[in-house]
Amino acid sequence: MHYIPLFCSFLFLLLQVSPSFALPQQSLVPGGIAVIELDRIDKTPSFKFQGKPVLISQSADRYIAVVGLPLSLKPGEYFIQGHWGKEKSLQKKFFLVKDKQYTTQHIEIKDKRKVNPYAEDMDRILEEKKRKQKARKAYNKEPVDLDFEQPSPGILTGSYGRRRVFNGQPRKPHSGMDIATAEGTPVKAPMDGTVIELGDFFFSGKLVYIHHGQGLITLFAHLSKINVALGDSISKGQIIGEVGATGRVTGPHLHWSLGLNQTWVDPALFLPALE
Numbered sequence: 001m002h003y004i005p006l007f008c009s010f011l012f013l014l015l016q017v018s019p020s021f022a023l024p025q026q027s028l029v030p031g032g033i034a035v036i037e038l039d040r041i042d043k044t045p046s047f048k049f050q051g052k053p054v055l056i057s058q059s060a061d062r063y064i065a066v067v068g069l070p071l072s073l074k075p076g077e078y079f080i081q082g083h084w085g086k087e088k089s090l091q092k093k094f095f096l097v098k099d100k101q102y103t104t105q106h107i108e109i110k111d112k113r114k115v116n117p118y119a120e121d122m123d124r125i126l127e128e129k130k131r132k133q134k135a136r137k138a139y140n141k142e143p144v145d146l147d148f149e150q151p152s153p154g155i156l157t158g159s160y161g162r163r164r165v166f167n168g169q170p171r172k173p174h175s176g177m178d179i180a181t182a183e184g185t186p187v188k189a190p191m192d193g194t195v196i197e198l199g200d201f202f203f204s205g206k207l208v209y210i211h212h213g214q215g216l217i218t219l220f221a222h223l224s225k226i227n228v229a230l231g232d233s234i235s236k237g238q239i240i241g242e243v244g245a246t247g248r249v250t251g252p253h254l255h256w257s258l259g260l261n262q263t264w265v266d267p268a269l270f271l272p273a274l275e
């Protein structure tokens with residue numbers, strides 16, 4: 001059993017910082033992120049959280065680990081583990097995750113087939129699920145800019161993490177943010193990246209996945225139009241598609257998911273304008 005006295009946990013918390021360069025907001029809850037300063041700059045750090053490589057942001061004088069915390073995480077103490085350069089000795093950095101209760105949202109979907117798919121839909125749904133799982137695992141070691149922009153104007157609904165009940169039937173919690181805006185509104189890449197998946201999916205409608213580097217992934221769903229192709233290099237601000245109402249929806253909106261270390265977190269944490 002791993003055990004750290006409370007006062008040590010407190011010291012670890014002190015090591016976490018309020019950085020002066022563009023970084024997402026730390027939120028130590030399920031569905032949030034840990035922002036952890038690493039205490040050495042002489043060699044390149046490689047860290048993992050629960051076996052998955054963690055994004056490391058580099059500025060002139062320090063390395064910061066940005067760790068996605070799964071919605072399913074229980075409150076408690078966690079750590080990232082890694083090493084510097086080719087050194088063999090493993091280091092751990094600890095952080096505490098608090099509880100967070102997300103509200104429940106009841107949604108009525110007119111197209112009942114999107115809630116209870118027909119038998120003949122299942123092959124398509126499973127194939128799309130595999131493609132989504134593969135896209136979520138994208139990773140490289142490229143430097144990443146974290147200075148994100150909101151992908152489309154509109155009202156941020158803050159609906160990340162809500163438990164959802166479709167037509168009276170419980171489904172998975174909401175893994176992204178919905179931005180309420182009109183059909184046809186341009187959707188812009190919030191940061192540079194590469195298109196790693198796209199298509200017209202059963203539940204998500206027309207979607208685009210962008211990999212921004214080091215496993216930082218954004219997903220845009222329910223689009224009416226896709227303006228990019230698989231493998232395209234995308235610049236921040238480039239129009240990748242238009243807002244629509246495709247897939248399982250009640251009306252036009254942009255669904256935006258943001259993933260880190262194969263974990264969907266609250267995209268609002270990456271937007272400077274939001275509290």
Ligand SMILES: [Zn+2]
Binds near residue numbers: 174176255
């Ligand atoms: Zn959504």
